[in-house]
Amino acid sequence: MSEPVKESAPGGEPAGPPGAEPDGSASDAADRPPPGTAEEEGAAGRFWSRRRVPAGLLALVVAAGAGLLLFDIASVRAGRPAMRWRRSLADELASRPLDDVWVSAGAAAAVLVGAWLVVLAVTPGLRNLLPMRRRADATGVRAGLDRDAAELVLRDRAVAVSGVQSVRVRVRRSRVAVRAESHFRELEEVRSDLHTALGDGIRELGLARRPALSVRVRRPARKG
Incomplete structure (x- = not known):
């Protein structure tokens, strides 16, 4: 499975750490950057299924x-x-x-x-195919990224963060939901690192519509 071509992107955006919940898990955080210009975002519609x-x-x-x-x-x-x-x-x-x-x-x-x-x-259909940004010099070319490939790329970024024991990534058209378990380090530190790494990863996917990022980190469940 080929990974998407990486494009130059600005540096990671700082994310303020939210308060921890009583059960010890970090609360959800959403990264919804302000929309850019039409040239920056490269507006592109969804792919229609032939059915x-x-x-x-x-x-x-x-x-x-x-x-x-x-x-x-x-x-x-x-x-x-x-x-x-x-x-x-x-x-x-x-x-x-x-x-x-x-x-x-x-x-x-x-x-x-x-x-x-x-x-x-x-309805367009083809929900597993995410439209990518369109370049000004390639008006006759459309590119799409498979949802499973996007989840695999973001999961590889998440497991590379120190302290992450396991992670589950779900990519939707408007939101990327990340659920991770950390066996050491402070939960807020792990959440902040995941937020930064996955925010950069989402930008480098080159999607036409950048989804919001929701990160939740907790301790592994105790056995016995």
Whole structure:
């Protein structure tokens, strides 16, 4: 797995240490730098998924249903009786009341399928692909960073901090959540070092939208 190309970034921002909680864990801290200019941030939209599988399945179902219905209508126009399934369906729709269980279940299923298709149509998808900054001299090129790769890079930075025994990193579009355990050193010192190291790491990822940083450090749970 290739790591993202590192770009020059300003030095780490100082972070004031928050107060410790009663259970001995350091409280959450958020690093939300002020937005820069359009050239600095390199505004870039999210990648849109092609969604070939849902589109293909929907097209196949619609084509099969339309073809079967047109064949039956053509048969009726030619003087042959309608298919049994269409006569049965027409009789059921004419005789069943609207508050029937099967009618309500069919309507609910149709609403759910329609809502699912609308959501697929208006949302980008590809949540695991984070858009990166766009350079002014590369207008025709778009770059993205896999979310798992970003988590691996930041985790490597976190475990390199002195005092960190284990760490868990979760990267989202708007927030990077870090949960670490420290077996020695003061929790506030470890949290401050993690905040600085991961803040630099997030900047060097080159993401179009820099996520906020949340760091929480605690002691390992005692066994026995």
